[in-house]
Amino acid sequence: MNKNELLKSKNFLSYLTIRWFNTLAIQTITLTVGWQIYELTRNPLDLGLIGLAQFIPIFIFILPSGVVADKFDRKIVLALCNIIHLAVCFFLLFYSLSGPTSIVPILLVLLIHGTARAMYQPSLSAILPNIVEKRLFPNATAYNSSVSKLGHLIGPLIAGIIISLFNIWVYLFAIACFSISTIAIFFLKNPKNPDNLKAISFASVVSGFVYVWKTKLVLGTMTIDLFAVLFGGIMGMLPVFAIDILKIGPEGLGLLRSMPAVGGVLTGIILTQIPPIKNAGKYLIISTIIFGFATAIFALSDILWLSLIMLFIYGAADMVSVYIRQTIIPIITPDNMRGRVGSVHSIATNTSNEIGDFRAGVTAGFIGIVPSVFIGGAVTIAVGLLWSVLFPQLKKVNRMEDLGSSHV
Numbered sequence: 001m002n003k004n005e006l007l008k009s010k011n012f013l014s015y016l017t018i019r020w021f022n023t024l025a026i027q028t029i030t031l032t033v034g035w036q037i038y039e040l041t042r043n044p045l046d047l048g049l050i051g052l053a054q055f056i057p058i059f060i061f062i063l064p065s066g067v068v069a070d071k072f073d074r075k076i077v078l079a080l081c082n083i084i085h086l087a088v089c090f091f092l093l094f095y096s097l098s099g100p101t102s103i104v105p106i107l108l109v110l111l112i113h114g115t116a117r118a119m120y121q122p123s124l125s126a127i128l129p130n131i132v133e134k135r136l137f138p139n140a141t142a143y144n145s146s147v148s149k150l151g152h153l154i155g156p157l158i159a160g161i162i163i164s165l166f167n168i169w170v171y172l173f174a175i176a177c178f179s180i181s182t183i184a185i186f187f188l189k190n191p192k193n194p195d196n197l198k199a200i201s202f203a204s205v206v207s208g209f210v211y212v213w214k215t216k217l218v219l220g221t222m223t224i225d226l227f228a229v230l231f232g233g234i235m236g237m238l239p240v241f242a243i244d245i246l247k248i249g250p251e252g253l254g255l256l257r258s259m260p261a262v263g264g265v266l267t268g269i270i271l272t273q274i275p276p277i278k279n280a281g282k283y284l285i286i287s288t289i290i291f292g293f294a295t296a297i298f299a300l301s302d303i304l305w306l307s308l309i310m311l312f313i314y315g316a317a318d319m320v321s322v323y324i325r326q327t328i329i330p331i332i333t334p335d336n337m338r339g340r341v342g343s344v345h346s347i348a349t350n351t352s353n354e355i356g357d358f359r360a361g362v363t364a365g366f367i368g369i370v371p372s373v374f375i376g377g378a379v380t381i382a383v384g385l386l387w388s389v390l391f392p393q394l395k396k397v398n399r400m401e402d403l404g405s406s407h408v
Contacts, residue, residue: 017184025177027155038239048361054114061118066343074123081120082182096168122342138276146268153261160254208340220391232295232380236357260315267319281397287320288384296377
């Protein structure tokens, strides 16, 4: 199998279908809820509460979810999580039709939404290395990340258009996407499933964290993203920029949310067509610094075209980071630990977004949205420079496909 034959594999295409439609639906919910709440309250702190409502269950369940991914049938876990997402969508639709005056029910149902996301991601991530040969894994990661970024591009655009035309009926689109993703799960054939985790205990729950802590290359790779998104993430604050600074409508918000994905998709396409990146660790650090610069400049811009360019660069830099991280970590990690290590990685990739939105919302409430986002970008630049000193193992990574479990 060569990299082009990846797209001829029914198993791999089923996996991409699961990822694609789930991402579309998640992005639709995220944009719609943010738009609804800010239109209702005009308080940036409430946008931060959206992030907090999803952070809490992710933080609570993310480590147990890794144990679930390593003990139970990962396909069944994925299907059950999608069914929960469907229930959330139906509630949001019917509550929105009732003419809501309070955001509390929305925040409460987002707690359930966050729980399903926490359980979903480790199982999905753990499956990919079992259906793709190791030598093709970097290319498979590039395709997988590109599909995810394409969902981040198309989802907000479609959601913004549907909101402008049909208002909250946009949730029907999310329902359709979750339904297709669920059906695709059952076309995924024979992914290797763990069989050596005989009992669930506290030690097994925290074993993923212990492995990451001891494996310094994995620790540095995960935490550089954790802190970059914690301080440099801006997606949750985009309704404020769209409404109060750039003064564009829901279609414009969809464009803002999609532009990082444009940069990510184009970068991902390039990564699928070239050999795996050499000096990958150095590029991970550089991409983090560029991510921070793009955030800081975006914060200062009140010109639409400049804001879009910065979001494009933001997304391109993030795509390079995602590609490198999602290749290094599964290759190094033994299969029987991938669910638990993947759950720790999800803390960095999922909770950092939500808690980052909360941080930005709270900070904006005190010093304003522009200083809040600008300072976050500056701190992200500092994180990239600091991690190059704290984790010299990162700078030593060259060919990712040659890594193995002995690299600590």
